[in-house]
Amino acid sequence: MSRMSCVIAGAALAAACLGVTADAQQPPRPPYATTKVEGTENVYIFRAGNHQSMFVVTSAGVIATDPIGYGRPEMVSTYVDEIRKVTNQPIKYLIYSHHHFDHIAGGKPFKDAGATIVSHKRAKERLAALNDPHTVLPDQTMDKSRTIKLGGTTLELTFVGLNHSDSSIVMRLPKDKILFAVDFIPVGSMPGLAMIDSYPLEWEDSLKKVMAMEWDTLIPGHPGQPGGRLGTKDDVQKVLTFLQDASAAVKAEAQAGGCWDRVEKELKLPKYESWPGYERGLPMVLRRYCMLWGRGT
Numbered sequence: 001m002s003r004m005s006c007v008i009a010g011a012a013l014a015a016a017c018l019g020v021t022a023d024a025q026q027p028p029r030p031p032y033a034t035t036k037v038e039g040t041e042n043v044y045i046f047r048a049g050n051h052q053s054m055f056v057v058t059s060a061g062v063i064a065t066d067p068i069g070y071g072r073p074e075m076v077s078t079y080v081d082e083i084r085k086v087t088n089q090p091i092k093y094l095i096y097s098h099h100h101f102d103h104i105a106g107g108k109p110f111k112d113a114g115a116t117i118v119s120h121k122r123a124k125e126r127l128a129a130l131n132d133p134h135t136v137l138p139d140q141t142m143d144k145s146r147t148i149k150l151g152g153t154t155l156e157l158t159f160v161g162l163n164h165s166d167s168s169i170v171m172r173l174p175k176d177k178i179l180f181a182v183d184f185i186p187v188g189s190m191p192g193l194a195m196i197d198s199y200p201l202e203w204e205d206s207l208k209k210v211m212a213m214e215w216d217t218l219i220p221g222h223p224g225q226p227g228g229r230l231g232t233k234d235d236v237q238k239v240l241t242f243l244q245d246a247s248a249a250v251k252a253e254a255q256a257g258g259c260w261d262r263v264e265k266e267l268k269l270p271k272y273e274s275w276p277g278y279e280r281g282l283p284m285v286l287r288r289y290c291m292l293w294g295r296g297t
C-alpha cells in the first residue's frame with residue numbers, strides 16, 4: 001500500500017499502514033456490559049470494568065448478586081437500570097459473594113429497589129465492625145447452606161469452607177448447572193491479590209468440594225482469560241494444581257530458612273510464567289506461602 005493510499009484510507013487502516021499488529025489495536029472494552037449466558041433462558045452477567053456479577057430473572061422477581069460498586073457508586077445504578085431493561089419484575093434479592101468491598105460496595109440502589117440482602121454470617125460480622133459508608137449491611141445471613149426458590153428458579157448457596165476469604169459463598173443454579181463463584185477460582189489467570197488475606201490450605205479443600213458439586217459452567221467474579229470466557233471444572237483443577245505447586249515450592253525453601261528475603265527475591269514458578277498476571281501475582285503468592293510455611297500462619 002502506497003503512502004498516499006494510506007492517508008486516504010483513514011483511521012480504519014492506519015494500523016496496517018503503520019505496521020502495527022492487529023492485536024495491539026483491539027478496540028477498548030466498553031465500561032460495562034450485560035450479556036445473557038448462552039444456553040440459558042434467564043441467567044445474565046453484568047460486567048463493570050474488570051468485575052462481574054450474575055443475575056437471574058424469574059417470573060416472581062430477580063435475584064441479583066454483588067453490586068461491584070467500589071469507587072464507582074454510579075455504576076450500581078447502571079446495574080439496576082440494566083436489569084430493568086431485561087425485566088419489569090421486582091429485584092427481590094441481592095446476594096454478596098464474600099465480604100470484599102471491590103465486589104459488594106455500593107448496594108444502596110438495590111436496597112432502595114426493595115431487595116433483601118443476603119450474605120454469609122461472617123461477612124455481616126466483618127462489615128458491621130468496619131461500618132463502611134458505601135456498603136449496605138446484609139438483611140439476612142446464612143452459615144453452611146441455604147436454598148432460595150423464586151418463580152420456579154432454585155438457587156443454592158453453599159459455604160465450602162475457608163479459601164480466598166472466610167465468607168465466600170458458592171451459588172449454584174441446579175437446572176442450568178451453572179456456578180457463580182468469586183475470586184477463589186480465577187479463570188485462566190494467576191491468583192495475585194486473591195492470595196493476600198487467604199487461607200491457602202483450606203482453599204485447596206474448598207476447591208475439591210467445588211469439583212465434587214454438579215455443574216458445567218462457572219461464572220467468575222472477574223472476566224475469564226482469554227476473552228472474558230466462562231470456566232469449567234478443568235479451570236478449578238488448574239487453580240488447585242497451582243496452589244499445590246506453589247505451596248510445595250515455598251515449603252521446601254521456607255523449611256530451609258529461605259523466608260522471607262531469599263524466597264521473595266529468587267524463587268520463580270516457571271511452569272506458570274505464561275499465565276496472565278504472573279509477574280504481578282508471583283510476589284503475593286510467595287509472600288502468602290512464606291507466611292504459612294516460614295511463619296506458621
Ligand SMILES: [Zn+2]
Pocket residue numbers: 098100164165182183
Ligand atoms: Zn475478594
